Structures are given as structure tokens and as C-alpha cells.
Amino acid sequence: MNAPVDIKSYMLEVGRRARAASRELARADTAAKNRALVAGAKAVRRDAKKLLAANADDAKGARVAGKDAAFIDRLTLTEKSIEGMAQGLEQVAQLPDPVGEVTELREQPSGIKVGKMRVPLGVIGIIYESRPNVTADAAALCLKAGNACILRGGSEAVRSNRAIAACVHDGLRAAGMPEAAVQVLETADRAAVGILLSMNEYVDIIVPRGGKDLIERVMRESRIPMIKHLDGVCHVYIDERADIDKAIRIADNAKTQRYGVCNAMETLLVNEAIAPKVLPALAKIYIDKGVELRGDEGARKLVPQMKRATEEDWYTEYLAPILAVRLVPDLDTAIAHIGKYGSQHTDAIVTEDEARARRFLREVDSSSVMVNASTRFADGFEYGLGAEVGISTDKLHARGPVGLEGLTSQKYVVFGSGQIRA
């Protein structure tokens, strides 16, 4: 569709087209969906130069608008990242199709057979920031799961997104599927998001991907259910019965392997009994890597270079080389701390004690709970989902990394032979 005249009518037309396309997609067979994905990948490779040119225009605009280097970095496409997009489309084509599977079919006393069939959600609206590669990823996952999607990327990436969408449309046409299966909003008008969030007749689910401001806005305004990820205040708890070597490796990796990601550790909890054996060595590693440490009194006695942590620190997702550290007397205190200050994202225990590991797994109410592994593993690829549309910290529907299955629902199917209710 071309650029809008009246934003409201434009959005409603996008919605209508998406709904119509979603009905065709729900009927589409696996082979057709895969053909569209593979042809889309081919178009991305063929149009690599066009994508780079469109992206260069976007980057220029963003620089003129005064965006910072990190922003430009996320926005910028390279030959390598374009090849990555093409491979991503091909990988999603390889994943098993979740749609249509009937499970749990059981005969009931009345004689009817009742089971569940996995089905697409319908139309998915995805709102994200200026990262053009999300356009290809999100389109691929929605398509494979049989959903139409409406993609609203950051306005600074609009030329790049349009060029990527053109490739995806080539793929859809090659497979005889409707182009409206994937629609990228052709407008920089900020009102578009508000209208999208109100179109509950045409949109079944909203996936906001981005910073806290975006997600809080969506939570406030949306009349449509969403799959979202709010904060990642992740913990590692080093238990009294931890293997010291594992504890150091995991606590190091969880914090320092990458700082700006949601599954990085933000608070380290250490059992008092083991702290003298593990915390000084860990602190040395962190300080050498330039990580600022903020501890409670107990931790500061062992590592005097630590700053004093405030109550605020326990709630904070730093997304930076800063770590809060607290000593705890026992597992209960660790679990209670995570329950009070955590964000139900990802938390890990390091212990050789199976009973304590079991309690931690059961009682910590987070989307991923780990024993003797780094929180950095909380990721769709690492979990074997093949790809992810994001990590959900909600409890309903999809929790943790959301792959194809999270983009589907199940309906009851009933097979009778004329049964009526008595």
C-alpha cells in the first residue's frame, strides 16, 4: 500500500487486509509457507545492494536527527547482517510447522472424541525500534506459524524496512500467497501506534519489542492482549554447597559475556558461608573487566572496593557493567530476595545439593529457572526453539523465549457420530 492520506483510514485498511490474509494463511500448507520463505531469502540476497542503499539513507537521516552512535549501530545493515537475514528466513523454513497438529485426542464417556488442534493466532502486530533485521525475523516467524503480521518499526528505519518488505513480498508472490500477509506500516506518523493498539477487531495480539518506555506505553494503551518482556533483573545465587569453580565461571559469564542484554545477571546473591571462598576471587575478575560493584555490608567486608548498594540497586536492571552483590544467610532468603526484587525473567542457582536445586526450581517464579548454568542461556536458539520473537515475562500463554509455538494457540476439536447432550 502507498503512503497514507488519512492515518485512521489507512490503518483500518491495513487491518482489514491483514485479517483477510490471515484467513488464507491459516489454510496454507507447509510447503507453500516454506516456498515463500526460501524465495524471500533469495530476494534478500539479490537485492542486497538496494537494501544497503536504503539503509544508508536511513542512517543519514538518523545522524541528521542527532541519534547517538549506539542507535546508528543498531540501525545499520552490513553485507554480513543482510546475509544473516537471508539465512534466518531459510532457517525458519527448516523448522517444523506447528500448525494443524492434533494432540491429546481422547474418547469421553458420551462417545465424543475430544482433542486439541494447534492453530495460528490470526493477526499479530509487532512494534519495535530501529533494528531493520527484526523486520525479516518477525515476518518469517509469523508467516511460518500461519499468522498475518503488521510490522511497525522505528520511524528512522522506514526505508530499510520498506526494502526488506519488498523482498518478503517477492517471496510471498512466488508462493502464490497474499502480500498482505506481511505489511510494514508506510508512515512515520506516531499516531499509527495508538490506532494499531485499538484495532482489536483486526489484531489478535501485540508484541512490543523495545525499551521500557515503549512497553509501558503499550501496556497503558492497548486494548489487545500482548506478549511482552518488561524487565530483566536476573539473579545468580551461589549456594553454600556450590562447586566453587562452577560458581566463578557462571557468575562471571552471566555478568560479563555481554552487558546490554536482558538475560545478563544484575544481582549476585552469595551464601554467607561460602562467600569468603568465592567472592574475593570473583570481585577480582569483575574489577579487572571494569565492572562496578555495589554491595551490602557483608559483601563490602570481604571486598572493600565495593560501593555501598542502596535499596534502589536491588530493583535495577543496569544493562551495564555494574553489579549489585548481597550476602544471604540461606536459600530461603535468596528465594525471598528474588521474589521481592526480581522481574520474573531468569534466575539461576549454583549448587551441588539436589534438594536445594529442586526447591529453587520450584519456588522461584520466573520464566526461566536454572541450575548450574549461566542466565545468558535464556534464549530461543539456546533452548532449541530455532528462533524467537522475544522473551516473555508474562505468565499467561507464552513464558520465556517465544518461538513458533508461542505464536500459535490451541483450539478444542470434537469428533462425534451424532452425539447429543442428555
Added chain:
Amino acid sequence: MNAPVDIKSYMLEVGRRARAASRELARADTAAKNRALVAGAKAVRRDAKKLLAANADDAKGARVAGKDAAFIDRLTLTEKSIEGMAQGLEQVAQLPDPVGEVTELREQPSGIKVGKMRVPLGVIGIIYESRPNVTADAAALCLKAGNACILRGGSEAVRSNRAIAACVHDGLRAAGMPEAAVQVLETADRAAVGILLSMNEYVDIIVPRGGKDLIERVMRESRIPMIKHLDGVCHVYIDERADIDKAIRIADNAKTQRYGVCNAMETLLVNEAIAPKVLPALAKIYIDKGVELRGDEGARKLVPQMKRATEEDWYTEYLAPILAVRLVPDLDTAIAHIGKYGSQHTDAIVTEDEARARRFLREVDSSSVMVNASTRFADGFEYGLGAEVGISTDKLHARGPVGLEGLTSQKYVVFGSGQIRA
């Protein structure tokens, strides 16, 4: 807790107590939960006279307030319905405990093992009308699934609900579990609902059970995700290749077995080719039972007694002895009609043609889709769930009849042996 002084502080205290209780419940073992349920059933039987007395007071109040006979009927407890409540508690004790089960555990290339553990949702707020038996049912299901609940029944039933809660509390105490696992709001103040819907810190999910006004209010106001059931505009489509005997039995049962229920048929779609053989006979049955028929032109040619259906009729959930009837040329038109006018609740096809049955199952986007069975089967008991907290017409999380599993979530559990992310 006693009656509130300040409604806001009262509600927040209820929330805090529920959250604390939910943590204990998440840890509770199956035997303890079952002991609480069985002891609760015993208390209900023991206190039957008290329950009847409290209920008589409620009914008197409702009569004074000018409530109609149907309202009083739903409000009124009898010796039989009290015994039904006790048996309901015992039946939920018999159901398998969904909590704690780990499934899909698979080793990943990194060496970590990733699986899913079924866990409680946490705190569930249930808002319902003046049907005291819902208090016992909802408490039992929430408890068995490991959730704390906050129950807000209709204000006219407050004495009955308090008396039932006292029995449930006896059961909880007998099992050494916190009374705050089940809290009935001790206030008739209508502001309580608004506050409940805003307490997203303490309440994980809202289940509104009741009329459309209630559910629309909750949709408008709630900041908390919900499992809800909006409309039940259910269809039966009699295909050209239907067995006529089955078609008549099913279409009769789906409409007339009970009128005021969400899974009753509201619109009958009949293939034009078979209509002359099936519609006149069906119309006779309906008319004999006092069902008012409203048809399109084609239907009225075959059954002249039919009134003319308006566009409005196709959207209407009558919950009454009224039926809309439309002739359709083919399966596509039937599916399109259901997509446009239906409410995604329950729809059935009557056909002997397997390919058409499969298309209907796949393409009709409703929480239950049936072949050759009455829509009246859409029910937790009939589906073998043991009990239900309601029927969801949402697509996320729980769709269709919601039993114990719908009151739980799954989290990822990861078992490592010191793995870190490369």
C-alpha cells in the same frame, strides 16, 4: 479479615495476604491440598444449616431490593446444592495435580538440558455474580492448581459467601495451610472491583464470570491479564453431505436442550441442496417446542411461518427460544458467515464428508470446533477436564473450557553442570 474501614487499604491488605499465601501454596504438596479440599467438604456438610440460614438472609435482602425470580433462583442454596458443593470439593481432590510436572526435557548442543515445569499462576481474582456455589467451585480449582484466590461474588450473596469461605478456611487450617489462600471480599462497596483490577502487583490474573456488562467493564478497566468469555454466538452448519437423522438430532439438541447457556446454538446454517429435506422437519420440532424462527429468504420459502431475519439477528446471542436460520450455497459461505458474525466460541458441522469436516475444523477460528456433535458438549466436564472455571473465548493461554491446566503456567527449567555461554 474483618469488614473494611478504608476500602483502598483493605484491598491492598487482601492483596498482600494473597501474594504471601500464594508462595506457600506453590510449595504445598498434593496430599496437603487434597486434605484441605476433603476437610472443606466435611465442613460444608457439617455447617449445612448455617449456610442455609445465611443464604436465607441474603435471599430476603435481594427480595427487598426488588430482584427478580431468576436472580433469586440463582442466589438460593438448597440442601441438594450444598451437598453438590461438598461433592465438588471432593471431586477436585480426586483430579491429578497439574503442578510440578516437567516435560519436553531435551539436551541442547551446549550441553544444558531444557524442559518446561508446570507451575501455578500465583494469585487469581475471580469476579462473579450472586451464585454462591461458584465460591466453592472456584476456591477448589484455584487451590488444587496451587493458586491463592480473591473472590468477589455479587454483593447480594455476601453472607452466603462468607459462610462458605468459613468452611473452606476450616479445611485449609486442618491441612496446615494459610487461610489467606482463599479470601472472600468482605465488602459490598462497588469500588472494590475497580481496586482489584488495578492491583497488578498482587493479582496475576482476573477471571470475570458473568454477564456482558461485567465483562466489558473488566476489559475496560483491568490492568491485569484475564481469562474471559464474552459471547456465545454458536453455529451448526448442516452440510450437503450430512446424514439427515444426525443433522436433525444435533440441530434440535444444540438449540433446545437448554436455552440460556453460552454453548447453545443461536444460528443454524443449512446447505441449500439439503435444506428441503431437513429444514421443514426441523422447523416442526422447533415450533412444537415454542422456538421462534427468524430466517433469510431461502429459509422462509421452505418454512413460511418464519419471521424475516435482520442483519442484527446474525450477531445476536439470544440465550432464549429464538433461532436464526440461513441457507448457504456451500461450505465456504458457511465458514465466512461464522467468521463474520460468530463469537469464536463453539461451532459444529454435520457432514459425512471427511475432507469438508477437516476444512471446517481447520478454518473455523473458534475455541471449540465440532464434527457431528452438539455444541452443548463444549463444557469442562464433557471434555474430561473434571471441572471448569469457565469457557474462554480468548486466544491466548486458555481457549475453550478452562480446567486446572488453564489455571497454571509453564516455566522453562534448565539443568546445567557449569555451562557458560560462548
